[in-house]
Amino acid sequence: xxxxxxxxxxxxxxxxxxxxxxxxxxxxxxxxxxxxxxxARAISAGLRxxxxxNQSIDDSDAPLAKDLRLIVRERLKAGDTDxxxxxxxxxxxxxxxxxxxxxxxxxxxxxxxxxxxxxxxGFGIWRLARRRTPAPERRLxxxxxxxxxxxLKRE
Amino acid sequence: xxxxxGHFALALALALSLVQAVLPVWxxxxxxxxxxxxxxxxxxxxxxxxxxxxxxLTFAHVTSDFSVQNVVENSHxxxxxxxxxxxxxxxxxxxxxxxxLILTLFGALVAVARNAVPPVLRANxxxxxxxxxxxxxLFLVTTSNPFARVSPAPLxxxxxxxxxxxxxxxxxxxxxxxxxxxxxxxxxxxVAALIDGxxxxxxxxxxxxxxxxxxxxxxxxxxMGSYWAYYELGWGGWWFWDPVENASLMPWIAGTALVHSxxxxxxxxxxxxxxxxxxxxxFSLSLLGTFIVRSGVLTSVHSFAVDPTRGVFILAILVLFxxxxxxxxxxxxxxxxxxxxxAPISREGSLVLNNLFLVAxxxxxxxxxxxxxxxxxxxxxxxxxxxxxxxATFIPLAVPLLLIVPFGQALAWKRGDVLAAAQRLFxALALALxxxxxALALTWGGPVLAPVGVGLGAYVIVGAALEIVGRARGYGAxxxxxxxxxxxxxxGLPRSAWGTALAHAGVGVAxxxxxxxxxxxxxxxxxxxxxxxxxGSYVATLDRVAPRSGPNYEETAAFLTIRDRDGHVIGHxxxxxxxxxxxxxxxxxxxxxxxxxxxVYASLGEVQPDGVGLRLYYKPLVLLIWLGAAVMxxxxxxxxxxxxxxxxxxxxxxVKPLPGAVPAE
Numbered sequence: 001x002x003x004x005x006x007x008x009x010x011x012x013x014x015x016x017x018x019x020x021x022x023x024x025x026x027x028x029x030x031x032x033x034x035x036x037x038x039x040a041r042a043i044s045a046g047l048r049x050x051x052x053x054n055q056s057i058d059d060s061d062a063p064l065a066k067d068l069r070l071i072v073r074e075r076l077k078a079g080d081t082d083x084x085x086x087x088x089x090x091x092x093x094x095x096x097x098x099x100x101x102x103x104x105x106x107x108x109x110x111x112x113x114x115x116x117x118x119x120x121x122g123f124g125i126w127r128l129a130r131r132r133t134p135a136p137e138r139r140l141x142x143x144x145x146x147x148x149x150x151x152l153k154r155e
Numbered sequence: 156x157x158x159x160x161g162h163f164a165l166a167l168a169l170a171l172s173l174v175q176a177v178l179p180v181w182x183x184x185x186x187x188x189x190x191x192x193x194x195x196x197x198x199x200x201x202x203x204x205x206x207x208x209x210x211x212l213t214f215a216h217v218t219s220d221f222s223v224q225n226v227v228e229n230s231h232x233x234x235x236x237x238x239x240x241x242x243x244x245x246x247x248x249x250x251x252x253x254x255x256l257i258l259t260l261f262g263a264l265v266a267v268a269r270n271a272v273p274p275v276l277r278a279n280x281x282x283x284x285x286x287x288x289x290x291x292x293l294f295l296v297t298t299s300n301p302f303a304r305v306s307p308a309p310l311x312x313x314x315x316x317x318x319x320x321x322x323x324x325x326x327x328x329x330x331x332x333x334x335x336x337x338x339x340x341x342x343x344x345x346v347a348a349l350i351d352g353x354x355x356x357x358x359x360x361x362x363x364x365x366x367x368x369x370x371x372x373x374x375x376x377x378x379m380g381s382y383w384a385y386y387e388l389g390w391g392g393w394w395f396w397d398p399v400e401n402a403s404l405m406p407w408i409a410g411t412a413l414v415h416s417x418x419x420x421x422x423x424x425x426x427x428x429x430x431x432x433x434x435x436x437x438f439s440l441s442l443l444g445t446f447i448v449r450s451g452v453l454t455s456v457h458s459f460a461v462d463p464t465r466g467v468f469i470l471a472i473l474v475l476f477x478x479x480x481x482x483x484x485x486x487x488x489x490x491x492x493x494x495x496x497x498a499p500i501s502r503e504g505s506l507v508l509n510n511l512f513l514v515a516x517x518x519x520x521x522x523x524x525x526x527x528x529x530x531x532x533x534x535x536x537x538x539x540x541x542x543x544x545x546x547a548t549f550i551p552l553a554v555p556l557l558l559i560v561p562f563g564q565a566l567a568w569k570r571g572d573v574l575a576a577a578q579r580l581f582x583a584l585a586l587a588l589x590x591x592x593x594a595l596a597l598t599w600g601g602p603v604l605a606p607v608g609v610g611l612g613a614y615v616i617v618g619a620a621l622e623i624v625g626r627a628r629g630y631g632a633x634x635x636x637x638x639x640x641x642x643x644x645x646x647g648l649p650r651s652a653w654g655t656a657l658a659h660a661g662v663g664v665a666x667x668x669x670x671x672x673x674x675x676x677x678x679x680x681x682x683x684x685x686x687x688x689x690x691g692s693y694v695a696t697l698d699r700v701a702p703r704s705g706p707n708y709e710e711t712a713a714f715l716t717i718r719d720r721d722g723h724v725i726g727h728x729x730x731x732x733x734x735x736x737x738x739x740x741x742x743x744x745x746x747x748x749x750x751x752x753x754x755v756y757a758s759l760g761e762v763q764p765d766g767v768g769l770r771l772y773y774k775p776l777v778l779l780i781w782l783g784a785a786v787m788x789x790x791x792x793x794x795x796x797x798x799x800x801x802x803x804x805x806x807x808x809x810v811k812p813l814p815g816a817v818p819a820e
Contacts, residue, residue, distance in 0.1 A: 026761065027681040027768055048539045054397050056541070059390050099541025106536055113522040114548045117515035125507055129499055 025058060029066070031073055040073050043085055046099050047072070056099060068093075158223055161211025162302040165252075168204035168259070169292040171197050175262070175285025179278040191278040195266040198281050201288060202263035209243075209256045212301050216243045222308035225249060225301045231314035231737050233707040241325035242315045247465075248301035250328060254445070255291050257329075257336040261365075262288065265340060272361045279347035280340070287339055290472055298465045314707065314737035323383030331376030331403060335441040337369025338410060342438035345431045346480055349487040354431065359421040362434070364795055366417055370410045371791030377403050378784030389743035389758040391677070391772045393780055396545040401524045402444035405517050409437040412513040414791075419503045422568060426507070428488050433510075435484060439477040440517075446473055447524070501571045505563030512556040519548045557611055557666065560659055561618020565625070583621055587614030601674055608670020615663030619656040626652060651797040658790025665783025668752075671776035681766040691773025693725065693755050694718050700767055708733040710744070713759050713767055717748050725750060730759040730769075752778045 025044075031037040041058060047068060049060035057065040057072075068089065075085040089097055101107045109116075140148070175197035182190035215223045217239050219232050229246045230239060238245075244253040262284045265277060272280070295301070344362045348354040380403065385393045394400065416430045446469050498504055523540045530536050561583055565576035591610025598606065627645035628635050635641050678690035682697045689695075695715045703710040712731035718724050730746035748755040753775045760768025 025679060027679055030679065046541075046543055048541060054395070054539070054541060059392070094537065096537040096539055099539050100543030100547070101538045101540055106530060106534060107526075107538065110522060110526045110540065110544075111548075114515055114519045114552055117518040118511065118552075121511040121514060125511060128507075 025069065026066070029069055029073065031077070036073075036076050039082060040069070040076055043072050043076075043082055044069055046086070047089060048097050048099050050093060050097065157211050158215055158220065158302050158304070161208040161215075162300070164204040164207040164211070165292060165296055165302070168201045168208065168255075169289060169296060171201035171204060172259075172285045172288035172292060175201060176282050176289055178285075179282035182278060188274075191274060194278045194281045194285070197285065198259070198262040198266040201285070202259040205252075205256050205259045205292075208302075209252055212249060212252060213240060213243050216240065216249075219312065221310070221312055222304055222306070224303040224305045227305055227309055227312045229315050230312040231707060232311060233737075234314060234320070235706055237322070237325055238315060238320045241319075244328050245315050245319045245324060248295070248299045250332075251291070251295050251299055252301050253329065254332050254336060255288065255295065257332050258284070258288050258291065258339060261337060261340050265343075265365075273357060275351070276344070276347055276358065276361060279350055280343045283343035283346045284339065287343070287476070290475065294465075294468050294472065298468050311737075314735065317708065317733065317735040317738060317740050317742045318387060320707075321383065321387055323379060323387065327376060327379045327383055329376075330372050330379055334369050334371075334373025334376050334410075335403075335406060335444065337365060337372060338406060338413075338434075338438045338441050340365040341369065341413065341434045342480070345434035346483060348431060348491070349480075349483050352487060352490040354427050354491050356421050356424055359417045359430070363414075363417045363421065366410065366413050366434075367791050367795055370407070370414050371788040371795070373403070373407050373410060374784050374788040374791065377407055378781045378788075381784075382781050385777075386745050386747060386756075387742075389745045390770075391675070391745075391756050391758070391774065393672075393777070396523075396542045398447055398524050401520050401545075402447040405520055405524075406437055406440040406444060408513050408517040408520070409433060409440050412510045412517070413437050415506050415509050415513075419506050423503050425503060426510075428491055429510070431488065431491070432484060433514075435477075435480045439473075439480070440521075442473055442476055446470070498570050500566065500573055502563055502566045502568045504571070505559050505566055508559055509556065509563065512552055512559075516549055516552040516556070519552065520545065523548070554611070557615055557662070560615050560662065561621065564618065564622040564655070564659070579621065579625055580618060583614050583617040586617045587611065598674060605670050605673030608673070609667050612663040612665075612667035612670060615666060616660045619659040619663065622659070623648065623652065623656045649797055651794040654790045654792070654794030654797065656790070657793055658787045661783045661786030661788075661790055663783070664779050664786055665781075668776050668779025668781075668783055671779065672774065674775050675777070676773045678771045680769060681763075682769050683766040686766070688769055688771050689720075690755075690771040691775070692720055693750075693771075693773055694720065695755070695757060695769070695771050697767070697769065700762065703731065705733070707737060708735045710734070711759070711762050713746075713757075713769065715746065715757055715769075717755050725755075728755070728757055730757045732759055732762065749778065752776050752782070754778065 025041070031040060044058035045056050047057045049055045049057045049062055049065040049068075051062050051064050052060050055065075057068045071089065072085055075088055080088065086098070095102060101110060103111055175194055178190050178194045178197060182188065182194070212223075212225070214220075215226050216230055217236070219226065219230055219239070221227050221230075225246060225248050229242045229249075234242070242249075244250045262281060265272065265280060265284065341362055344358065344365070348358055377400075380400070381393050384395070384400075385391065413430065413433045416426050416433055419426045420430050523544055527538055527540050530538060561580055562576060565579045566572075587610045590613035591606045594606035594609045595603070623645055624641065626648055627641045629644070635644060674691075676691040678688050680686070680688045682688060684697050684699050687694050687696045695717050698714045698716055700711065700713050703712045710731040710733045712729050714729045715727065716724060717726050717728065726748045728746035728748040731744045733742045733744055734740070735742070743758055746757040748757075753773070754777050756772040756774055758770045758772075760770060762768075
C-alpha cells in the first residue's frame with residue numbers, strides 16, 4: 001500500500017527531525033464539543049495530506065497534516081460552515097487538496113465516466129440483441145471434410 | 156557459483172522461451188506435428204530453468220550471501236528465516252522473477268494438461284505464452300538482474316523494509332501474482348484463437364478452468380492484501396482506493412466479468428467476440444497493474460523500481476502487448492463467427508447485464524485512477540481523486556449488480572420468466588427485508604445505509620441458497636415432494652452449481668461485513684497506566700507500558716485488558732511501536748482482539764512521559780469482509796473440481812496422421 005510507504009516516509013522524516021513518532025489525530029487536537037469534532041473529522045477525511053500519497057489529513061502522520069487539522073478546527077470554532085472551511089483550505093492550497101474532485105469543465109469526463117460506460121455498453125447490447133438473423137453456419141473446409149470422410153471410413 | 160548458475164539458467168530460459176514462441180508458427184508453416192509437440196517440451200524446460208534460477212536466488216537470501224547486490228539491499232543476518240525467504244520477492248528484481256516463475260509454471264501446466272485442450276490450440280497458446288515469457292525474462296536480465304554481484308561484499312545487509320516483514324507479505328504477492336499471471340493464460344488462449352481465426356464452445360471450455368483458477372487466487376490475494384493493510388497500517392481501514400489497490404481491483408473486476416461471459420459462451424455459444432476482448436483486457440489490466448506498481452509513476456512502498464530505463468522498458472511491454480493484441484483483435488475478430496442469439500429476459504441476458512455493470516465499474520476505477528495523471532499532463536491542473544469519488548461512483552454501480560445476482564440465477568437459459576423468477580425469489584426478498592429491518596431496529600438512531608447494506612447482503616446469500624434448493628427440487632412435473640428427495644438431489648448437483656452458489660453467498664457475506672463498518676466506533680485518548688478508554692460496547696484498561704525486543708527491532712508495547720460494559724474481562728491485547736535500527740524506521744504494530752466475527756482494534760500513538768496516545772476501534776463483523784472473499788475463492792475452487800472442468804476435447808495425438816489429409820490449420 002502506498003499509504004504504508006508514506007507512513008514510513010513520514011515516520012522516517014519525523015525521526016530524522018527528532019520529533020518522535022506521531023499517529024494521525026492526536027488526543028490534544030480533539031475539540032471539546034463532540035458535534036464540532038464530528039464535523040471536523042468528516043471534513044478532514046475529505047482533505048488530502050499534501051506531502052503524502054493519496055492519504056487524507058485525518059489519517060496522516062505528517063506535520064503538515066496536523067497543521068491542516070488544526071486549521072480546520074480553528075475555522076469551525078470561528079463559526080465557519082463545512083463548505084466555508086473547505087473553501088478556506090482550497091483558497092490556500094488549491095484544488096489538489098480535495099479528495100473528492102469538484103464538478104467542473106475539467107472533471108466532467110471523470111464524473112461522467114460511469115454513466116458513459118453504462119450508456120456505451122447499453123448501446124452495444126441493444127445492437128447485439130436487435131440482430132435477429134443468426135449468422136450463416138460456417139462451411140467446413142475441404143480438409144475438414146476429408147478428415148470426416150476418413151474417420152467415417154474407419155468406423 | 157550457484158548464483159552464476161542461476162543467472163545462466165535465466166539466460167537459458169530466455170532462449171527456450173523464444174524457441175517456445177517460434178515452434179508453433181514453424182509447425183503451422185511446415186505441417187510437422189512433432190514440432191508442435193516440442194512446444195510442450197520447451198515450456199517444461201523453461202519452467203525448470205526459471206525454477207532453478209528462483210531457487211538459486213532463494214538460497215542466496217537464506218544463506219545471507221552478501222556478495223549478491225539483491226541480498227545486501229534486502230536482507231540482514233538477524234532477520235527471521237521466514238522473512239529471509241519472503242524477502243526474495245519483497246523487492247523489484249525478486250518479485251519480477253517470481254512473476255516469471257508463475258508465468259512459466261502456468262505454461263508448464265497447460266503443457267501437461269493433456270485432456271483439457273485440443274493440441275493445435277495448446278501449441279498456439281504455449282507459443283503466445285512463450286513470447287510473453289521471452290519479453291519479461293529479457294526485461295529482467297537486461298534491466299533488473301537479480302544476480303548482480305557486489306565487490307567487496309559488505310559484512311551486513313541493509314535489511315528488508317520493516318513494513319514488509321510480516322507474515323502477510325509472505326503470502327500476499329504470490330497469491331496476487333498467481334491471479335495476475337493466471338490471466339496471461341486466458342490472454343494466450345484468446346490470442347491463439349484470433350491467430351487461428353476460430354473460436355467455439357471447446358475454446359470456452361478449455362479456458363474456463365484457467366480463468367476460474369486465476370480469479371480465485373486473485374480474490375484471495377486482494378483479500379490478503381486488504382487484511383494486511385488493515386492490521387499493519389494501524390488506522391483500521393480495510394480499503395483505501397489507493398492506486399496500487401485499484402491496480403489489483405481492475406483485473407479482478409474484469410476477470411469476474413470474464414468468468415461469467417465464458418459461461419455464456421460455453422452454454423449458449425454467444426458473446427464470443429466479447430469474451431475474447433475481455434480476456435485481452437483482463438490481462439492488459441494486469442500488465443497495467445504491474446506498470447502502475449513498478450514504474451514509479453505513483454510512488455509507494457510497492458514501487459521497488461524507480462529507474463527510468465525500467466519504466467521505459469515496461470511502457471514498451473505495455474504498448475507491445477496491449478496495443479499488439481488489440482490490433483490483432485481489430486484485424487481478426489471479424490473473422491470469428493458470431494453465434495448464439497440471446498433474449499433479454501434469460502439467464503444469458505442477466506449475465507450480459509452483469510458484464511455491463513462490471514465493465515462500467517472497472518472503467519470508472521480506471522478513469523478515476525488515471526485521470527489526475529492525464530489531466531496534469533494535458534492541462535497542468537492538479538486534482539486529487541480519492542475515496543469520496545470512488546465511493547460515490549462505484550457503489551451505485553455495485554448495488555444493481557448485487558440485485559441481479561440471485562435474479563439471474565433464478566432465470567432459465569434461453570427464455571426466462573421474470574414473474575416466475577420474482578416468485579422464486581420472494582423468500583429471499585422477504586428475508587432480506589426482515590434482516591434489514593431487524594438491523595435497523597437494533598441500531599435505531601445509527602446510520603441508515605448500514606442496515607440497507609446488511610439486508611442486501613442477506614438477499615444475495617439467501618438467493619444463492621434458493622438457487623440450490625430450486626435446482627434440487629426441480630420444476631414442473633419433475634418437482635420433488637419430500638425433503639429427503641430434495642436433499643438427495645441437492646447432493647447430486649454438479650459441483651460447479653455448488654461452487655457458483657458458494658461464490659455468490661461469499662459476495663453476500665462480504666457485503667454484510669462492509670456494510671457493518673457503518674457501525675464501527677473509534678475512541679482516542681492519552682492514557683496513563685490504569686486509565687480506561689471506551690469504544691462501542693468495550694472498555695480498554697491500560698495495564699502497563701513496557702519495552703520489548705525482537706530479533707531485529709526494539710519495541711515499546713502497551714498492554715491492555717478489554718472488558719465489556721459490565722466489567723467482565725473479554726481478553727487481553729497488546730499494541731506497540733517497533734523501531735528497526737538497521738533501517739532507522741519505526742512501525743506501529745496494532746493489537747487485535749477477535750470477539751466472534753467482530754474485532755477490538757488498538758493502536759499505539761505517541762509515547763510521552765505523561766502517558767501514551769491510544770486509539771481504540773470497535774469493528775463489528777469486520778472479519779466477514781475477508782471471510783466473504785475466502786468463501787468466494789472457495790466457490791471458485793469447488794467449481795474447479797467439477798468433472799466438466801476436467802473432461803475436454805478428445806486427444807488427437809493418439810490418432811495416426813491421416814494419409815493424404817492436409818492439417819486443418
